[in-house]
Amino acid sequence: MATINKFFKHTFLGITGIVSSLLFISKYKNKPKRLQIPPFFSKPAPYFFAHIGGNHHVPGNTKLAFHHANKHKVDGFDIILRITKDHHFIVFNDIDLDASTNGSGKVSEHTLAELQTLDAGYHYVDINGNKPFVGHPDAKLQTLEELLQAFPDKRFIIHIKDNENDPEGLPVPELLLDIIKKYQAEYRVLVTSEHVKQLERFKVISEGHIALGASQGEILEAFVKYRFGASNLFEARSHAFQMPIEIQGIKITSPKFIYWLIERNIVPGFIHINNLDLIDDLIVLGVHTIITDRPDLVDRYKQSNY
Numbered sequence: 257m258a259t260i261n262k263f264f265k266h267t268f269l270g271i272t273g274i275v276s277s278l279l280f281i282s283k284y285k286n287k288p289k290r291l292q293i294p295p296f297f298s299k300p301a302p303y304f305f306a307h308i309g310g311n312h313h314v315p316g317n318t319k320l321a322f323h324h325a326n327k328h329k330v331d332g333f334d335i336i337l338r339i340t341k342d343h344h345f346i347v348f349n350d351i352d353l354d355a356s357t358n359g360s361g362k363v364s365e366h367t368l369a370e371l372q373t374l375d376a377g378y379h380y381v382d383i384n385g386n387k388p389f390v391g392h393p394d395a396k397l398q399t400l401e402e403l404l405q406a407f408p409d410k411r412f413i414i415h416i417k418d419n420e421n422d423p424e425g426l427p428v429p430e431l432l433l434d435i436i437k438k439y440q441a442e443y444r445v446l447v448t449s450e451h452v453k454q455l456e457r458f459k460v461i462s463e464g465h466i467a468l469g470a471s472q473g474e475i476l477e478a479f480v481k482y483r484f485g486a487s488n489l490f491e492a493r494s495h496a497f498q499m500p501i502e503i504q505g506i507k508i509t510s511p512k513f514i515y516w517l518i519e520r521n522i523v524p525g526f527i528h529i530n531n532l533d534l535i536d537d538l539i540v541l542g543v544h545t546i547i548t549d550r551p552d553l554v555d556r557y558k559q560s561n562y
Contacts, residue, residue, distance in 0.1 A: 265549035295443040296467035305334040306551040315380035319394040325551035332411030338363040339421040345400040364424040404439040429458040470494035496523040
């Protein structure tokens with residue numbers, strides 16, 4: 257969330273100026289064409305995704321987390337990929353291992369075999385201040401391939417985290433597409449990234465057959481143009497927005513903005529939704545995708561509404 261807010265802070269004023277200068281021509285431009293909705297969204301809404309498998313009750317990114325979330329009937333997982341020294345994909349948030357494992361250094365400096373020996377429950381502290389998962393046999397990091405095999409009926413939102421300007425990040429789009437094809441998962445993955453060039457490269461090589469999530473820049477561009485009355489100047493490049501509840505203190509959960517996205521066949525989703533009442537409110541507004549750190553809330557919602 258801090259990364260998102262920092263990005264918005266540094267770019268908001270620049271885009272606002274551009275939009276303001278173009279306002280006078282907005283009303284003369286035809287509305288952009290609707291995007292074609294990809295098969296990823298073929299099931300009835302709402303979709304519920306466990307962010308990194310959920311980290312409220314168990315350490316995230318671990319076998320423990322994904323199997324715990326699966327018990328709560330989530331539709332899929334929101335995961336972040338890091339590439340290893342020997343070009344495998346590990347599901348992990350940070351560039352470094354130190355904060356959430358007993359390892360140290362960059363993920364990209366270690367082989368897959370080395371990473372799979374780490375204790376990913378080492379630093380996890382529960383709500384009582386205890387460390388119940390230190391040394392747990394399932395507090396292990398997972399690979400993308402392991403998850404695709406273990407959960408063949410689940411959908412995945414996949415974040416490319418490695419930068420194309422770094423040597424380890426350069427081959428990521430091609431390697432990712434190879435794995436998706438290997439497991440015939442084209443229709444159950446959505447690929448996104450904060451690195452626009454990585455996302456563009458993946459879009460080109462996948463020939464538009466795989467659902468794409470918007471970068472932070474695209475989300476900001478859309479919101480600013482909507483807010484300043486230049487809606488017709490926005491041309492969507494991605495199928496779905498995974499958004500924070502607010503941008504620079506401005507809530508973006510207004511019914512009008514959500515409807516504006518839906519009109520363009522842009523699938524609206526919100527991240528880090530960890531309150532049952534808020535889940536209810538967003539779904540009533542037409543939000544399609546809920547990404548939560550608490551998969552237990554999914555069970556509670558479904559018991560009350562299905």
